[in-house]
Amino acid sequence: MDDLHGRAGVVTGASSGIGFAIANTLAERGATVYAVSRSGAPKAGLPASADGVIHVQADATDYPSMGTLFKKIAGAGSLDFLVNNAGRTMKARAEEFPADEFNAILELNVTSPFRLSQLAYPYLKRSVHKGRIVTISSMAAHLGFSEVVPYSISKSAVLGLTRGLAVEWAQDNICVNSIAPGWFPSEMSKQVMTPERTAAILARMPVHSFGDTRDLGEMAAFLIGDAASYITGQDFAVDGGALAYGF
Numbered sequence: 001m002d003d004l005h006g007r008a009g010v011v012t013g014a015s016s017g018i019g020f021a022i023a024n025t026l027a028e029r030g031a032t033v034y035a036v037s038r039s040g041a042p043k044a045g046l047p048a049s050a051d052g053v054i055h056v057q058a059d060a061t062d063y064p065s066m067g068t069l070f071k072k073i074a075g076a077g078s079l080d081f082l083v084n085n086a087g088r089t090m091k092a093r094a095e096e097f098p099a100d101e102f103n104a105i106l107e108l109n110v111t112s113p114f115r116l117s118q119l120a121y122p123y124l125k126r127s128v129h130k131g132r133i134v135t136i137s138s139m140a141a142h143l144g145f146s147e148v149v150p151y152s153i154s155k156s157a158v159l160g161l162t163r164g165l166a167v168e169w170a171q172d173n174i175c176v177n178s179i180a181p182g183w184f185p186s187e188m189s190k191q192v193m194t195p196e197r198t199a200a201i202l203a204r205m206p207v208h209s210f211g212d213t214r215d216l217g218e219m220a221a222f223l224i225g226d227a228a229s230y231i232t233g234q235d236f237a238v239d240g241g242a243l244a245y246g247f
Helices: 017-028 063-076 099-124 149-168 187-192 195-203 213-224
Strands: 008-012 032-037 053-057 081-084 131-136 174-181 235-238
Touching: 008 017, 008 063, 008 099, 017 032, 017 053, 017 081, 017 213, 032 063, 063 099, 081 099, 099 131, 099 149, 099 174, 131 149, 131 213, 149 174, 174 213, 213 235
Parallel strands: 008 032, 008 081, 032 053, 081 131, 131 174, 174 235
Antiparallel strands: none
């Protein structure tokens, strides 16, 4: 099991769901995790955060504030990792999709990971542990889904971001990867779930069950730890076999 003691970094969208699980898993491995969310606190009903999780109120699209946070973390020791998890979606047919919502989805799901990676770059390249960037992609980067086309567009772009940064920063002491979750309980997934869609999803994966968000935390911990120092430019599906499932 990777030891993350001495590492510090940021997880965005960390007040619940996937981000909350990733932040806690990393902290349990010994990392200091700045859990960024608009509320600056876990959602009501969630258990207490692990020791080492520091909740920070910030917007992942407020780039001056995020740049100040990165500088503060690095000034206190080091900035060793960035997990771009914050995201949004909306359910609507493509021909009716509002332009403002389309732009908002791309801003948070694509522009923010790129801009935050830019802002973190000078600190990550100085990490004695090798800097890491992990961005959350999706099954929607690999498969087509109706009524969430802008979300699919944004998550496909995350793969381009991951591969491009991995190649460009390979000689700058930084590894860049992404994680494609299958279907996990989250506030965002609830927005597009119906009983019919739930049944179709469960039938479409070999394990026929939803995942535990801690599985995503374990994958993030692996990618940030020493064992993954030679892995970059990859997208890792944690999906119960959904992408492998044939007919």
